[in-house]
Amino acid sequence: MxxxxxxxxxxxxxxxxxxxxxxxxxxxxxxxxxxxxxxxxxxxxxxxxxxxxxxxxxxxxxxxxxxxPKAITPEPKVAPANTLGLHRVMFAVDDLEDTLARLRPHGAELVGEVTRYEDSYLLCYLRGPGGIILALAEQLS
The missing domain is CATH 3.10.180.10 (2,3-Dihydroxybiphenyl 1,2-Dioxygenase, domain 1)
Structure with a gap:
């Protein structure tokens, strides 16, 4: 890719x-x-x-x-995570809470909440610029 x-x-x-x-x-x-x-x-x-x-x-x-031509705004503008099409892009981060703190002043908003998946990952979905959905994953030791 x-x-x-x-x-x-x-x-x-x-x-x-x-x-x-x-x-x-x-x-x-x-x-x-x-x-x-x-x-x-x-x-x-x-x-x-x-x-x-x-x-x-x-x-x-x-x-x-x-x-x-100007971009077209989808309806609803803030589509939920189960909308057909490109779902999200996930980024691996070293410190999820620190990353969220740095992104919030740039408009980042959590979609749900930071969640622990077993003893493997901390995960979250967030909305970035223009309402796009991103995911963050912090691998735990």
Whole structure:
């Protein structure tokens, strides 16, 4: 897998959020032209993309904001976890509570609560920029 793409309404906010999560901004650029519209099936599309990289790993996250046409807001805007489609992206963290504390000023809100899975993991779902669902997992010793 090369990357996972997420459409966001505020690219600066999303970049700041994922940077705080520990990702690195690999690059940022506008995308437009007839080739771009042909790829996504939307004529006249103009977007800006920020590629975020997981340090020392192959995983990348492509954050996209649409300038034209404007992005469509799903109904309901804050879809529950059982909504069809991309469910969530999970990140491994060293300290789940510390990560939550750092992400809250960037708009992160717990979906449920931090839960312990056996003696293996602390887990939670949270909403990030634009209401996207992320999961965090802290492996216990």
């Amino acid at each position: 090369d990357n996972v793409g997420i459409v966001v309404d505020d690219l600066d906010t999303a970049v700041a959020f994922f940077t705080e999560l520990g990702m690195e901004l690999e690059g940022r650029m506008p995308i437009e032209g007839s080739w771009a519209g042909k790829v996504v099936g939307i004529d006249g599309t103009r977007t800006e993309v920020a590629m975020m990289r997981v340090p020392n790993a192959a995983g990348r996250l492509e954050l996209v904001t649409y300038h034209h």
